[in-house]
Amino acid sequence: MTEPSGAPEPTTERATVQVRRAPKIPAFMVVGGLIGFLATLVATSLFPADPLVGFAALLGYFSIYGVTAGVLLGAIIGVVLDRRSQKSVRTVAAERQVVDAAPLEGELED
Template identity: 30%
Template sequence: MSSVPNHTPESASHDSSRQENMTIRRAPNLLAFLITGAILGAVAGFLFGLLGPSSLYYTRGSIVGFFLVIGLIVGAGLGSVVSLIIDRISLKRRRDVTAQVDDVHDSGDRPGS
């Protein structure tokens, strides 16, 4: 008899945890900025068209609709520009970390099974 531990080649070749380098940063949600800018622009355009001067050639409804659409487009554009500026700022504040990754799919022992 020998005192060599009983390791199978299969268990020796599978290392279930490893170290990986990762980058952590907070990125803004572009869609949220786009929608918020569009809503604020539409409200501003609606108010500008409603409270602005009247015209002999156009009805109040067409003036409001025109400024509402223009405000919506400009607001969405400004919202996306703000999002891109904040994204550039978040690139400067990123951190590099080392994480330990555990592979839970290698083992046959699954909790709850």
Template identity: 40%
Template sequence: MTVRRAPKFVPFMAIGAILGFLAALVVAYTGPADPTLTRESILGFFTVAFAIPGLLLAALLVLIFDRRSVRKAERARAERTYDDDAA
């Protein structure tokens, strides 16, 4: 049996998307005001522009961590035990 500590993909990718959204929030509300566009429409544009790359970078990072965990995997032996009280 191989034992290794593998990262979970979804939390990494969610954090990448959230960080992208926070970056979009900063850019949308700290930049100069445009009379033809609302702040919310600017936020929507930058959310797509920053959240998707954030998600992809986080996915790349988790793949690197996963590859590292495969290299550090250890072999272990597991034996089945029968316990009458557990049933």
């Protein structure tokens, strides 16, 4: 396929970039929160509930602590894994082509 005669030429930029596999910390926080909720559910169901308060209210109250602790623990694990992933950084050569758009007919040029 031929390019129109007025098409701009692409320019190539070369650079070296660092590549590494980094964990997604929000995913660790969500999983930690779910594990914290499940741990709270198990811990709350092991003991008899007060009939005046009820099981659901106790679970909701203690979930505040369990979910918070799980999210915090998940974030700490994610940060530790992120720090460890910085040791396996690879440096590679990257090439990027930049093409400036041709002005359209009737468009003002800068």
